[in-house]
Amino acid sequence: MLRRARYELAGRAAFPILTALEAWQHRLKRSRKQPGGGPFGPPLESVRRLKELMAHHYFQGRYADGAVPVAWVTSGFPVEVLRALGFHTVYPENHAALCGVQRLTPEYSDVAEAAGYSRDLCSYVRTDLGSVLSSKTPVGRLPRPQLLACCTNICQTVLYWYRELSRHLGVPLVLVDTPFVHGTASAHQLAYVKEQLEELCLVAGRVSGKPLDAERLVEVTRTAREGSRLWGECLAASRARPAPWTGIDGFFHIAPIVALRGTEACNGYYRLLRDELEDRVARGVGGLKEEKHRLLWDNLPVWFAVRRFSTLLAERGFNFVSTSYTDAWAEAGVGIDPDDPIGSAARTYTHVILNQDLPNRLDILRRLSRDYAVDGAILHSDRSCKPYSIGQVDLRERLAAELGIRVLLLEADHNDPRSWAAEPGENRLAAFMEGFE
Amino acid sequence: MKAPARGAVTGVAIGVDVGSTSCKAVLVDGAGRIVGRRLEPAHPRVEEQTGRLVAALVAEAGVEVPVGATGYGRKRVAAARVLTEITCHARGAHALHGGGGLLVDMGGQDTKVIAIGPAGDVTDFAMNDKCAAGTGRFLEVILARLQVPLDEVAGYAARAGAPVTVSSTCTVFAESEVISLVAEGRPAEGIVRGLHLALASRVAALARGRPGTGPVLLSGGVALNAAMVTALAEALGRPVRVLPEPQLVGALGAALSVLERIP
Numbered sequence: 001m002l003r004r005a006r007y008e009l010a011g012r013a014a015f016p017i018l019t020a021l022e023a024w025q026h027r028l029k030r031s032r033k034q035p036g037g038g039p040f041g042p043p044l045e046s047v048r049r050l051k052e053l054m055a056h057h058y059f060q061g062r063y064a065d066g067a068v069p070v071a072w073v074t075s076g077f078p079v080e081v082l083r084a085l086g087f088h089t090v091y092p093e094n095h096a097a098l099c100g101v102q103r104l105t106p107e108y109s110d111v112a113e114a115a116g117y118s119r120d121l122c123s124y125v126r127t128d129l130g131s132v133l134s135s136k137t138p139v140g141r142l143p144r145p146q147l148l149a150c151c152t153n154i155c156q157t158v159l160y161w162y163r164e165l166s167r168h169l170g171v172p173l174v175l176v177d178t179p180f181v182h183g184t185a186s187a188h189q190l191a192y193v194k195e196q197l198e199e200l201c202l203v204a205g206r207v208s209g210k211p212l213d214a215e216r217l218v219e220v221t222r223t224a225r226e227g228s229r230l231w232g233e234c235l236a237a238s239r240a241r242p243a244p245w246t247g248i249d250g251f252f253h254i255a256p257i258v259a260l261r262g263t264e265a266c267n268g269y270y271r272l273l274r275d276e277l278e279d280r281v282a283r284g285v286g287g288l289k290e291e292k293h294r295l296l297w298d299n300l301p302v303w304f305a306v307r308r309f310s311t312l313l314a315e316r317g318f319n320f321v322s323t324s325y326t327d328a329w330a331e332a333g334v335g336i337d338p339d340d341p342i343g344s345a346a347r348t349y350t351h352v353i354l355n356q357d358l359p360n361r362l363d364i365l366r367r368l369s370r371d372y373a374v375d376g377a378i379l380h381s382d383r384s385c386k387p388y389s390i391g392q393v394d395l396r397e398r399l400a401a402e403l404g405i406r407v408l409l410l411e412a413d414h415n416d417p418r419s420w421a422a423e424p425g426e427n428r429l430a431a432f433m434e435g436f437e
Numbered sequence: 438m439k440a441p442a443r444g445a446v447t448g449v450a451i452g453v454d455v456g457s458t459s460c461k462a463v464l465v466d467g468a469g470r471i472v473g474r475r476l477e478p479a480h481p482r483v484e485e486q487t488g489r490l491v492a493a494l495v496a497e498a499g500v501e502v503p504v505g506a507t508g509y510g511r512k513r514v515a516a517a518r519v520l521t522e523i524t525c526h527a528r529g530a531h532a533l534h535g536g537g538g539l540l541v542d543m544g545g546q547d548t549k550v551i552a553i554g555p556a557g558d559v560t561d562f563a564m565n566d567k568c569a570a571g572t573g574r575f576l577e578v579i580l581a582r583l584q585v586p587l588d589e590v591a592g593y594a595a596r597a598g599a600p601v602t603v604s605s606t607c608t609v610f611a612e613s614e615v616i617s618l619v620a621e622g623r624p625a626e627g628i629v630r631g632l633h634l635a636l637a638s639r640v641a642a643l644a645r646g647r648p649g650t651g652p653v654l655l656s657g658g659v660a661l662n663a664a665m666v667t668a669l670a671e672a673l674g675r676p677v678r679v680l681p682e683p684q685l686v687g688a689l690g691a692a693l694s695v696l697e698r699i700p
């Protein structure tokens with residue numbers, strides 16, 4: 001009871017004071033900066049609210065264990081069930097990305113590697129296991145889970161990762177295994193996933209201490225679908241010329257749809273963002289001061305170099321107007337249906353981009369290239385994320401040949417700067433851009 | 438922006454290519470021909486070295502001329518125009534070959550495959566992984582280990598019977614692999630040939646999917662190695678044309694690029 005009150009209080013009272021303090025510091029910093037510099041358009045007003053929202057989420061999380069049930073969840077997990085049961089969810093991938101941006105991965109990975117985990121593992125995994133083993137985190141504290149929830153629709157690595165978490169933390173693991181889809185999932189594949197979701201409802205209900213309320217699940221499903229729709233509308237604003245924000249902005253704004261999907265807080269934020277973007281489109285305000293070339297990005301962002309990349313590109317008038325990564329969160333979620341929460345979740349979560357074959361991936365890239373009228377594409381060949389990077393040589397050739405656009409294959413890693421050769425890499429980027437001039 | 442017309446050079450210019458192994462500078466005349474050249478091992482003090490090379494070429498020209506720079510150290514050169522070596526190699530090769538085509542540039546630190554359009558523009562390119570395997574440095578290290586002088590490489594490869602396979606793709610590991618092959622009594626000739634074939638097949642993999650039927654153009658220091666030229670032609674299944682003064686192609690492109698900007 002007391003813990004619950006502290007959890008609520010952390011969100012309602014302590015946190016607003018902290019954010020007010022940060023906002024004040026932010027204003028102070030801004031007033032000191034020279035106005036008008038740099039290749040970017042005016043910053044998004046919503047960004048401050050985004051920081052508040054995410055900081056609030058992590059801050060409240062510090063007080064979550066013991067107050068509410070806590071689950072650690074993979075990004076592609078059918079989270080609606082957990083949400084309906086009142087779980088506070090932590091997304092290790094989102095947390096790892098946060099560490100990546102702050103270049104903490106080498107430090108955390110060293111801990112994981114010293115414990116025997118291979119450097120060839122995904123850098124999210126190494127970041128997370130290193131964080132768990134060393135109890136280090138940039139967010140103060142992560143609440144301990146009572147449940148680990150893993151869905152293999154993004155990769156098989158997550159299964160082994162979560163098994164290790166289960167071993168270290170001594171908590172149960174629920175698995176939703178989604179067979180890889182060639183074309184469209186067959187009826188028996190969907191039945192197999194649906195059965196697991198039904199079991200999930202029972203197991204998670206037992207862990208949370210109360211059974212799943214069917215009405216609440218319908219409500220959460222509706223909210224989650226609405227969130228995906230709103231996120232899609234935010235992304236679609238970039239069909240305008242100039243795009244009202246940069247692709248890099250999009251990478252950062254993905255946090256709520258990943259970590260807070262199915263909550264009103266998430267949807268409220270995206271409404272605000274969408275309105276701001278649409279207003280910028282109406283006024284012709286761009287993410288760049290001068291948008292000369294429009295690009296598509298495939299695969300995860302290179303978190304530790306995101307700002308560097310965006311500046312290098314922006315200085316020459318290049319903007320990512322679409323990315324398959326941010327699009328995935330708009331695309332998948334709209335398929336869930338409040339009238340059939342479990343059946344539609346089985347279908348939707350089985351058909352996410354990383355669980356589909358290459359022709360499907362090519363279709364998505366082709367469609368995004370056309371919808372967003374891009375002149376070029378960068379396919380990030382991510383050393384860590386094998387399922388996303390496999391087949392990119394063929395995708396590159398097909399995209400270039402079919403759409404007549406320039407396509408660059410850029411080798412990097414989403415979280416580990418040790419796998420990124422900055423000098424040759426930036427050289428490739430520069431040569432790619434020179435090709436447009 | 439449309440690619441500017443090439444070949445309309447109207448003055449003299451200097452091009453500097455600061456590579457990982459060597460530093461190159463050329464002076465070109467109004468017709469885009471190389472009329473002065475300097476080539477030295479790369480020095481860590483880029484500003485000093487390039488300043489000296491440029492001053493020497495300016496003295497040859499007798500007048501101040503604009504400078505274009507390329508290569509890894511390009512940003513540290515006092516130049517009117519700075520472009521990546523990918524763009525400059527394309528410009529240089531286009532001028533030397535008199536048209537577009539597929540260029541393989543094998544330098545000290547990287548190998549590039551560049552598709553050049555009819556106007557000298559880069560239509561597509563690919564480079565070796567972020568590692569020295571498949572580059573001039575790789576060959577240099579291993580040949581030094583085998584004590585094969587560079588000017589005898591072609592003879593070694595030609596004399597070889599069956600090639601000996603060197604399976605490691607890492608320069609450091611390949612070096613130790615070669616040591617054990619030698620210890621096993623494998624002939625140096627076979628190892629040299631095996632190395633060249635392995636390298637050539639890696640280049641051919643980079644060139645995969647880049648169309649064209651004419652000769653593949655070759656530039657960079659490795660182009661002076663006849664054994665590599667033979668191995669490449671074999672792996673690519675196409676004739677290979679070594680560009681004249683292959684090490685200077687990037688510098689030439691840098692000089693030409695600066696002339697494009699002069700109205």
Ligand code: SF4
Pocket residue numbers: 093122123124125154155156157158300354384385386387388
């Ligand atoms: S391998 Fe890829 S999909 Fe799997 S956890 Fe790592 S980044 Fe995510």
